Amino acid sequence: xxxxxxxxxxxxxxxxxxxxxxxxxxxxxxxxxxxxxxxxxxxxxxxxxxxxxxxxxxxxxxxxxxxxxxxxxxxxxxxxxxxxxxxxxxxxxxxxxxxxxxxxxxxxxxxxxxxxxxxxxxxx
Amino acid sequence: xxxxxxxxxxxxxxxxxxxxxxxxxxxxxxxxxxxxxxxxxxxxxxxxxxxxxxxxxxxxxxxxxxxxxxxxxxxxxxxxxxxxxxxxxxxxxxxxxxxxxxxxxxxxxxxxxxxxxxxxxxxxxxxxxxxxxxxxxxxxxxxxxxxxxxxxxxxxxxxxxxxxxxxxxxxxxxxxxxxxxxxxxxxxxxxxxxxxxxxxxxxxxxxx
Amino acid sequence: xxxxxxxxxxxxxxxxxxxxxxxxxxxxxxxxxxxxxxxxxxxxxxxxxxxxxxxxxxxxxxxxxxxxxxxxxxxxxxxxxxxxxxxxxxxxxxxxxxxxxxxxxxxxxxxxxxxxxxxxxxxxxxxxxxxxxxxxxxxxxxxxxxxxxxxxxxxxxxxxxxxxxxxxxxxxxxxxxxxxxxxxxxxxxxxxxxxxxxxxxxxxxxxxxxxxxxxxxxxxxxxxxxxxxxxxxxxxxxxxxxxxxxxxxxxxxxxxxxxxxxxxxxxxxxxxxxxxxxxxxxx
Numbered sequence: 272x273x274x275x276x277x278x279x280x281x282x283x284x285x286x287x288x289x290x291x292x293x294x295x296x297x298x299x300x301x302x303x304x305x306x307x308x309x310x311x312x313x314x315x316x317x318x319x320x321x322x323x324x325x326x327x328x329x330x331x332x333x334x335x336x337x338x339x340x341x342x343x344x345x346x347x348x349x350x351x352x353x354x355x356x357x358x359x360x361x362x363x364x365x366x367x368x369x370x371x372x373x374x375x376x377x378x379x380x381x382x383x384x385x386x387x388x389x390x391x392x393x394x395x
Numbered sequence: 396x397x398x399x400x401x402x403x404x405x406x407x408x409x410x411x412x413x414x415x416x417x418x419x420x421x422x423x424x425x426x427x428x429x430x431x432x433x434x435x436x437x438x439x440x441x442x443x444x445x446x447x448x449x450x451x452x453x454x455x456x457x458x459x460x461x462x463x464x465x466x467x468x469x470x471x472x473x474x475x476x477x478x479x480x481x482x483x484x485x486x487x488x489x490x491x492x493x494x495x496x497x498x499x500x501x502x503x504x505x506x507x508x509x510x511x512x513x514x515x516x517x518x519x520x521x522x523x524x525x526x527x528x529x530x531x532x533x534x535x536x537x538x539x540x541x542x543x544x545x546x547x548x549x550x551x552x553x554x555x556x557x558x559x560x561x562x563x564x565x566x567x568x569x570x571x572x573x574x575x576x577x578x579x580x581x582x583x584x585x586x587x588x589x590x591x592x593x594x595x596x597x598x599x600x601x602x603x
Numbered sequence: 604x605x606x607x608x609x610x611x612x613x614x615x616x617x618x619x620x621x622x623x624x625x626x627x628x629x630x631x632x633x634x635x636x637x638x639x640x641x642x643x644x645x646x647x648x649x650x651x652x653x654x655x656x657x658x659x660x661x662x663x664x665x666x667x668x669x670x671x672x673x674x675x676x677x678x679x680x681x682x683x684x685x686x687x688x689x690x691x692x693x694x695x696x697x698x699x700x701x702x703x704x705x706x707x708x709x710x711x712x713x714x715x716x717x718x719x720x721x722x723x724x725x726x727x728x729x730x731x732x733x734x735x736x737x738x739x740x741x742x743x744x745x746x747x748x749x750x751x752x753x754x755x756x757x758x759x760x761x762x763x764x765x766x767x768x769x770x771x772x773x774x775x776x777x778x779x780x781x782x783x784x785x786x787x788x789x790x791x792x793x794x795x796x797x798x799x800x801x802x803x804x805x806x807x808x809x810x811x812x813x814x815x816x817x818x819x820x821x822x823x824x825x826x827x828x829x830x831x832x833x834x835x836x837x838x839x840x841x842x843x844x845x846x847x848x849x850x851x852x853x854x855x856x857x858x859x860x861x862x863x864x865x866x867x868x869x870x871x872x873x874x875x876x877x878x879x880x881x882x883x884x885x886x
Binding site: 404405457600 | 649652653654655656670673674676677681683685686687688689690691692693696697700701703704705729
């Protein structure tokens with residue numbers, strides 16, 4: 272698991288951790304069922320406070336990405352691809368909304384928009 | 396009980412660390428006794444002073460008070476171990492003095508006539524031991540060497556002075572009477588207990 | 604239950620008064636105790652350890668008075684400015700004598716720490732360097748397996764390399780054990796990263812306390828043209844520094860200040876040192 276913390280960023284530390292773990296779960300670098308380091312170990316390795324890592328794990332648990340088993344550890348949730356898909360879908364929809372608003376503002380039509388989407392999709 | 400033993404070990408550790416110095420002091424004192432047999436008391440006294448006063452001085456320099464305050468012990472256990480420490484060292488110094496005394500007799504430096512009785516010697520050392528325990532130790536615990544310097548130095552040297560005086564006057568006390576011995580013992584115990592309780596209470600309130 | 608709880612602590616000296624209404628150190632976390640020299644950090648810590656008696660107030664450690672229940676004192680490790688170890692003793696003798704007082708003494712941990720600090724047990728305590736003495740003090744304090752570790756300026760006088768090692772070992776212990784660390788320092792860079800909670804004391808009073816992350820996120824350094832700072836806008840900052848090139852200020856409410864200055868100023872995440880400096884400049 273790779274997590275890089277930027278101490279001078281305006282983004283809160285726990286959010287940085289949440290985002291990076293989330294990304295790795297979504298692109299499967301962190302596999303379902305994989306065990307994550309304990310809150311304290313993560314705090315020690317990243318040199319952040321225990322509260323920070325605790326909050327990050329709690330947030331990820333709330334969103335359904337992680338699960339903590341008392342006495343054993345914290346794991347990436349299994350078979351939650353549905354829920355994960357939903358989360359990612361809503362993020363995609365938000366981003367598309369922004370893009371569509373910007374496009375409409377400069378007068379791009381629906382057909383032009385679909386063309387742009389298609390060519391970018393094939394490129395990436 | 397365990398804690399007190401551990402505290403004692405801690406304190407004897409100081410002697411152990413300073414063993415070279417104490418040994419030298421003792422040897423010099425013994426040599427003086429050989430040269431001038433009437434200084435026999437000095438041997439024991441110097442050992443007592445070295446083990447109690449000097450070790451306290453070194454502990455003060457290292458600020459061992461902080462250590463004792465942070466250990467999981469009660470103030471009164473600490474005080475008790477200090478008193479016990481003086482008592483044990485008094486016994487040791489009596490033994491050493493007797494040892495030197497016997498040596499002096501062996502080397503015929505003294506005859507049995509003109510020298511004091513062994514019992515007298517022992518009693519005097521006991522009195523001085525109690526004095527160190529009940530007056531000097533508390534003062535040095537409560538005042539510390541900085542504030543109490545003059546008082547402590549004076550008090551520590553006085554055994555030297557009145558020790559010999561006491562020794563001379565010893566024969567005047569009828570040491571053969573059991574009653575007198577018991578009375579003296581009771582007096583000493585009372586003094587020790589009073590001193591212990593006062594010191595325990597004051598030490599617990601002392602600020603570091 | 605908190606690890607340490609203080610209520611109405613008062614202590615008066617000739618030139619200084621300590622007056623703490625309430626102070627809590629939560630169990631299981633690292634709490635940093637910061638403040639400039641002379642603020643009352645040592646006085647507070649000594650009061651907790653019963654090394655000085657306060658004029659008034661209640662202090663409890665794990666719910667009890669530290670001297671009433673010695674089983675609690677056995678679980679408290681203390682590293683102060685002065686250890687009290689006999690300067691003339693060898694390390695191994697000091698350890699032999701001290702370890703007897705603690706029923707939870709962990710010899711394996713002690714040996715591991717001594718090795719990682721590269722200390723030689725036959726050395727004489729007094730002959731060690733300041734840094735090595737502190738390392739030894741830490742080895743002893745951790746080997747008693749404390750539940751609470753109280754430290755008064757443990758890393759002052761340590762060079763950055765030793766200091767870093769020291770902090771890593773602390774974090775390692777936090778990782779494995781149910782340990783609470785309460786640690787006063789004016790070298791706040793130690794705490795910027797690892798502390799969970801911060802208590803800031805100044806002139807004998809607690810002026811700020813809370814989760815370190817929250818404190819650092821709610822406060823912000825702002826920098827801008829000096830014209831932007833006038834009587835009206837100054838109310839939103841704690842204190843400021845103005846020179847011919849502009850002003851720098853600290854605010855405790857980033858969102859509020861954003862509404863006043865918007866994008867016309869630069870926002871920077873503060874360090875604990877910044878926070879300490881700007882709050883003390885306030886008076």
